[in-house]
Amino acid sequence: MIPISNIAVEKERNEKENWRTILSRSRISRESLFQRLGLDNNCTSASAADCSEQNAESLFPLVVPEPYLQKIQVGNLNDPLLLQVLPQTKEFLNVNGFIEEPLAEQDFSPVPGLIHKYKSRVLLIATQSCAIHCRYCFRRNFPYSDHRNSQESWQLSLDYIAKHEEINEVILSGGDPLVMSDKALNRLITQVDEIKHIRRIRIHTRLLPALPQRVTNELLDIFKNRRCRLIVVSHCNHAQELGEDVANALARLHSQGIQLLNQSVLLKGVNDDARALATLSESLWELNVQPYYLHLLDKVSGAAHFDIGEQEAHKIYKCLLALLPGFLVPKLVLESPGERSKTPVSL
Numbered sequence: 001m002i003p004i005s006n007i008a009v010e011k012e013r014n015e016k017e018n019w020r021t022i023l024s025r026s027r028i029s030r031e032s033l034f035q036r037l038g039l040d041n042n043c044t045s046a047s048a049a050d051c052s053e054q055n056a057e058s059l060f061p062l063v064v065p066e067p068y069l070q071k072i073q074v075g076n077l078n079d080p081l082l083l084q085v086l087p088q089t090k091e092f093l094n095v096n097g098f099i100e101e102p103l104a105e106q107d108f109s110p111v112p113g114l115i116h117k118y119k120s121r122v123l124l125i126a127t128q129s130c131a132i133h134c135r136y137c138f139r140r141n142f143p144y145s146d147h148r149n150s151q152e153s154w155q156l157s158l159d160y161i162a163k164h165e166e167i168n169e170v171i172l173s174g175g176d177p178l179v180m181s182d183k184a185l186n187r188l189i190t191q192v193d194e195i196k197h198i199r200r201i202r203i204h205t206r207l208l209p210a211l212p213q214r215v216t217n218e219l220l221d222i223f224k225n226r227r228c229r230l231i232v233v234s235h236c237n238h239a240q241e242l243g244e245d246v247a248n249a250l251a252r253l254h255s256q257g258i259q260l261l262n263q264s265v266l267l268k269g270v271n272d273d274a275r276a277l278a279t280l281s282e283s284l285w286e287l288n289v290q291p292y293y294l295h296l297l298d299k300v301s302g303a304a305h306f307d308i309g310e311q312e313a314h315k316i317y318k319c320l321l322a323l324l325p326g327f328l329v330p331k332l333v334l335e336s337p338g339e340r341s342k343t344p345v346s347l
């Protein structure tokens, strides 16, 4: 376990380090994660979290960057942030209804690297990399290498968008688009911005809570002076993810006039509690972020232990409605393959 004084050193090092250096150290072993958090490597302590299991890393590698790691409570195997990244033996369970690709996104991919499910907007798979691996991710089994492997595939995506004038919004997703280099991201945003019928570019990212150092002056320059309106959609699931570093990053984006939204996933053991969700919404609002969506879990194999079921979700959501003013309540939605929009969950 790292002594408290060394945690302070790590924090200071983080503040000075380039985001790319931090990113390069984010692939860690179970042993070092447990050691860093002062947890029992043999998992003998009683816990609702189940034992972390090294082999589950073979299903989806353990990736967690230092700024996120610092927000996990030392010694707590049930920490809501730890549970989102911790490989567990439960991931090997075969649970009815949980499948490799629950959203069948490949059926809606007219050209590699592009998903066109909803009439006016398309999703660009900008990269296959993420700064953090969320164990519940519906794209944890996505065959990225079939989708974004050459300059030619970029051109095919851009040509498709240019030909379809009904598209007015492009969503950069992944992976996480903000792990791209400044040069590559700038080129992509510029190319999309040049397509006259595109009015909005939306960037879906988990880097704000995971690696807020990514919000550099250079990134803000890339976002500046675009013809299209830029929207950054953050992915935070718990208020504990919103430290001072995250608040600074959000403030810098907000100061550039960028619209900030947040989406969360309802996860057992993490945020399946109306008060935790209300605190998240209140905290986001203080940071100029509008709560947008609360997703029911997409039923991807390996993530069944995060499922709370629809009835429980209804109960939690009803409580949430009673705790918050309407404008702070994210929409409860689920995604079904073939539907022309997200489906609002009716109570």
Ligand code: SF4
Pocket: 129, 130, 131, 132, 133, 134, 137, 138, 139, 140, 174, 175, 176, 206
């Ligand atoms: S950052 Fe996003 S795409 Fe990457 S693992 Fe997490 S939820 Fe999935």
